[in-house]
Amino acid sequence: MKIGFFDSGLGGITIFNKVINEINAEYFYLADNKNTPYGIKEKSQVIKYINTCVKKLIDLECDIIVVACNTATSIAIKELRDKYKGTCIIGTEPAIKVAVDENYLNKKILVCATTMTINEEKLNNLIKNLDVEDVVEKEPLDELVKYAEKGIFKGVKVENYISQRFSKYNFEEFTHLVLGCTHFPLFAYTFKKILPSHIHIVDGSNGILKNVHRKIDEKHLQESSFKCKVLLTKPSDMFISNFKNITNLDNFQVEII
Ligand code: DGL
Numbered sequence: 001m002k003i004g005f006f007d008s009g010l011g012g013i014t015i016f017n018k019v020i021n022e023i024n025a026e027y028f029y030l031a032d033n034k035n036t037p038y039g040i041k042e043k044s045q046v047i048k049y050i051n052t053c054v055k056k057l058i059d060l061e062c063d064i065i066v067v068a069c070n071t072a073t074s075i076a077i078k079e080l081r082d083k084y085k086g087t088c089i090i091g092t093e094p095a096i097k098v099a100v101d102e103n104y105l106n107k108k109i110l111v112c113a114t115t116m117t118i119n120e121e122k123l124n125n126l127i128k129n130l131d132v133e134d135v136v137e138k139e140p141l142d143e144l145v146k147y148a149e150k151g152i153f154k155g156v157k158v159e160n161y162i163s164q165r166f167s168k169y170n171f172e173e174f175t176h177l178v179l180g181c182t183h184f185p186l187f188a189y190t191f192k193k194i195l196p197s198h199i200h201i202v203d204g205s206n207g208i209l210k211n212v213h214r215k216i217d218e219k220h221l222q223e224s225s226f227k228c229k230v231l232l233t234k235p236s237d238m239f240i241s242n243f244k245n246i247t248n249l250d251n252f253q254v255e256i257i
Pocket residue numbers: 007008009011012036037038039040068069070071072114117145180181182183
């Protein structure tokens with residue numbers, strides 16, 4: 001069984017880690033590190049990047065492809081599924097439903113994501129369909145993607161940036177923070193440090209893990225021995241070293257595509 005993961009960079013590892021922990025397969029982790037960050041770029045250009053990356057995973061005959069990127073899912077998941085009908089393509093969405101289901105006090109929910117995810121119809125339709133337009137506030141945190149790709153996951157810069165973006169909110173009115181970008185759980189330490197302790201922080205990784213299990217059952221796929229190959233769109237020792245640290249893996253191959 002081959003499972004491919006795709007993100008603009010390191011963010012998808014926050015989902016990848018959960019999946020490899022439970023499922024043995026031949027894995028590909030494709031990071032478009034040459035073109036990251038996606039969330040502040042021109043949409044038509046980003047769609048081209050996404051198509052190139054997913055085509056590579058299709059050519060590698062992945063049984064399941066996880067688009068481990070909220071931004072790419074927002075703008076391209078429908079097109080990808082229409083194009084590659086024979087392959088199971090799982091997308092990533094901000095876990096607003098999880099927060100709504102837990103939000104017994106009917107307080108506010110803050111969703112953080114990239115600018116593109118926030119502006120796209122997909123997120124706004126999700127909020128409308130859940131009938132929580134009055135409850136949800138949205139905040140872009142694009143700089144965090146750049147920090148992560150530079151290997152900065154905590155410290156003064158990160159704290160100042162998040163504190164400044166959050167200064168307009170009174171967190172007594174909120175119960176949940178939804179991390180709607182797969183890079184953001186890499187900053188969990190700082191989010192917890194800054195936010196009052198009653199705020200629940202949720203992300204979409206558990207939902208994706210369940211989805212992968214479901215697709216394996218539906219397609220009657222068999223687990224195979226663990227293998228991992230990292231595919232990068234540009235050489236980067238920093239990426240490899242961050243990948244090692246965040247996954248705790250040292251037995252993987254690397255290919256520049
Ligand atoms: N990890 C991404 C996401 O979930 C992409 C961030 C970016 O490239 O801007 O949206």
